[in-house]
Amino acid sequence: MKTAVVVSWLGRMLPPACPLCGGTFFVLAADPFCPRCMATMTPLPAAQCSRCALPFVASSAHTSHLCGRCIQAPPAYAMAYAAALYEGPLRTAIRCLKFHQRPNLDRPLARLLEARLPAFLEVDLLVPVPLYPPRLRERTYNQAWLLARELGHRRRLPAAHDVLVKCRATEPQQTLSARRRRENLQGAFALNRDVEGKKILLIDDVMTTGVTLDLCSQVLLAAGAERVEVAVVARAPLS
Numbered sequence: 552m553k554t555a556v557v558v559s560w561l562g563r564m565l566p567p568a569c570p571l572c573g574g575t576f577f578v579l580a581a582d583p584f585c586p587r588c589m590a591t592m593t594p595l596p597a598a599q600c601s602r603c604a605l606p607f608v609a610s611s612a613h614t615s616h617l618c619g620r621c622i623q624a625p626p627a628y629a630m631a632y633a634a635a636l637y638e639g640p641l642r643t644a645i646r647c648l649k650f651h652q653r654p655n656l657d658r659p660l661a662r663l664l665e666a667r668l669p670a671f672l673e674v675d676l677l678v679p680v681p682l683y684p685p686r687l688r689e690r691t692y693n694q695a696w697l698l699a700r701e702l703g704h705r706r707r708l709p710a711a712h713d714v715l716v717k718c719r720a721t722e723p724q725q726t727l728s729a730r731r732r733r734e735n736l737q738g739a740f741a742l743n744r745d746v747e748g749k750k751i752l753l754i755d756d757v758m759t760t761g762v763t764l765d766l767c768s769q770v771l772l773a774a775g776a777e778r779v780e781v782a783v784v785a786r787a788p789l790s
Contacts, residue, residue: 583662632668672752716743
């Protein structure tokens with residue numbers, strides 16, 4: 552009781568700063584960002600693909616079903632989870648983590664993702680999407696691994712950074728079409744550790760076309776993984 556009172560008092564006297572905008576908010580707040588930033592982060596709509604979590608933004612439906620891409624060419628992973636849409640301050644936060652040396656954003660972003668996951672996950676191992684080694688040395692950290700490690704800590708699930716490796720350089724994906732992304736990444740990922748019989752949750756920061764996650768899932772399943780699901784902080788709607 553006394554401890555709670557002290558923490559509450561400290562939260563009012565020395566409120567923490569929002570890791571994104573710098574504004575202060577109550578120390579016992581359940582959300583990882585301040586109310587102003589949280590209010591701008593848009594959860595995925597109820598109408599979304601039940602396989603890849605593609606939001607049906609323009610749809611008037613309120614139920615999930617398979618999108619056209621997943622009907623025509625189902626991805627290797629069984630399903631996808633995403634915390635929110637890739638837009639506004641969440642997009643800024645992810646880009647700061649990824650490109651602007653803000654590894655401290657791993658915890659609030661992992662908290663945001665963890666809150667959107669089912670209460671019980673039937674998962675044996677968390678696996679991040681890997682970076683090509685020269686790119687990793689340049690950036691000094693893999694943002695997907697930071698997220699996986701923090702999520703594993705919060706859910707008390709094992710995480711391993713060396714299950715998958717990226718074995719060759721590829722072009723930047725941002726400006727490529729879905730077909731070119733697949734061509735660009737074909738054969739770029741390889742297995743580095745045994746995953747026989749394991750249920751895996753594959754972790755990345757953003758999902759756009761889903762090609763990267765699909766190809767990584769194919770490698771894991773080909774090596775004997777029982778099931779692969781994916782979890783990302785943000786899901787980008789396809790234009």
